[in-house]
Amino acid sequence: MQVDPRGQRFAAAVTSVVLVAVLVTGSWLLLAAQALVFAIGAGFGARYTPYALIFRGLLRPRLGPPPQLEDAAPPRFSQGVGLVFAAVGVVGYGSAVTWLGLIATAMALAAAFLNAAFGFCLGCELYLLIKRFTPQTRSAGG
Amino acid sequence: MIGVMTAIVALLAATIIGVAWRRRNGVLRSTTDAKSGADAADAAEGADAAVLGPEFASKLGERATLVQFSSAFCAPCRATRRVLDEVAAMVDGVRYVEIDAESRLDLVRRLAVLRTPTVLVLDGAGRVVRRGTGPPRKADVIAALGVAIPGPTGPTGAPMREAEHRPSQGAR
Numbered sequence: 001m002q003v004d005p006r007g008q009r010f011a012a013a014v015t016s017v018v019l020v021a022v023l024v025t026g027s028w029l030l031l032a033a034q035a036l037v038f039a040i041g042a043g044f045g046a047r048y049t050p051y052a053l054i055f056r057g058l059l060r061p062r063l064g065p066p067p068q069l070e071d072a073a074p075p076r077f078s079q080g081v082g083l084v085f086a087a088v089g090v091v092g093y094g095s096a097v098t099w100l101g102l103i104a105t106a107m108a109l110a111a112a113f114l115n116a117a118f119g120f121c122l123g124c125e126l127y128l129l130i131k132r133f134t135p136q137t138r139s140a141g142g
Numbered sequence: 143m144i145g146v147m148t149a150i151v152a153l154l155a156a157t158i159i160g161v162a163w164r165r166r167n168g169v170l171r172s173t174t175d176a177k178s179g180a181d182a183a184d185a186a187e188g189a190d191a192a193v194l195g196p197e198f199a200s201k202l203g204e205r206a207t208l209v210q211f212s213s214a215f216c217a218p219c220r221a222t223r224r225v226l227d228e229v230a231a232m233v234d235g236v237r238y239v240e241i242d243a244e245s246r247l248d249l250v251r252r253l254a255v256l257r258t259p260t261v262l263v264l265d266g267a268g269r270v271v272r273r274g275t276g277p278p279r280k281a282d283v284i285a286a287l288g289v290a291i292p293g294p295t296g297p298t299g300a301p302m303r304e305a306e307h308r309p310s311q312g313a314r
Contacts, residue, residue, distance in 0.1 A: 023145040077215040106152040118160035
């Protein structure tokens, strides 16, 4: 499965704006909505999120075909990482442990902004690090 | 108020990380191991010189090897593969080896690979001479091969283009 990388950057930019709004307002409801978007992206693929639909419906027809396509797996994985942070944030804000909400949302914002502004997928980078620091299972194949 | 501050800190931190990442991305740095000079000469004699271990001995290029660590969730791995494959096909005695990081976590840990793609340029003995993360530019890979492969005095006697110095250039 291939995706338009510009769509991913656009979605990351919208996500960044939403997460800034969450931090400013402290609204757990807004963060829960963003968590739902992440869940759609992680569950079905980043191209099915509302942000990706806006990109395909409104922006892509004006921009023309992308110079190159990218694999869909990395952004999908990073949506899952975003979901974890957003879920922790919702728990934080929802249970009045505001610092937890602030930190989790700030991490998600940093990751989304890195993707939007630099095209750097922080969630994707975490994949190997997680694998690396998980104790190696003694399964075949090594 | 604290929310606004947090947002500003997060955006600033991300910008610093992004700028640093962009600066490093794709750059092949020289691996300045303490092992130079006599030590390197000693290592060249033994089989230990090859960082990938004996199981890769048959996959290494005669003069140099381009090694890429890849993973499943890695968007720039494909572009990296294309560049390295192209250069390996272009230069005699150079081979390209792609390693799936997940299935070789032993190598990932031993070589301290933190990101994919990580690119290693090995010389004929399998020693790392250049290393970088992110997709390198083709010209940089060719330049790295110029370091990995001894010039006109090399064992094959086939000079690299980079190693040729025209005398007229200095006198101009």
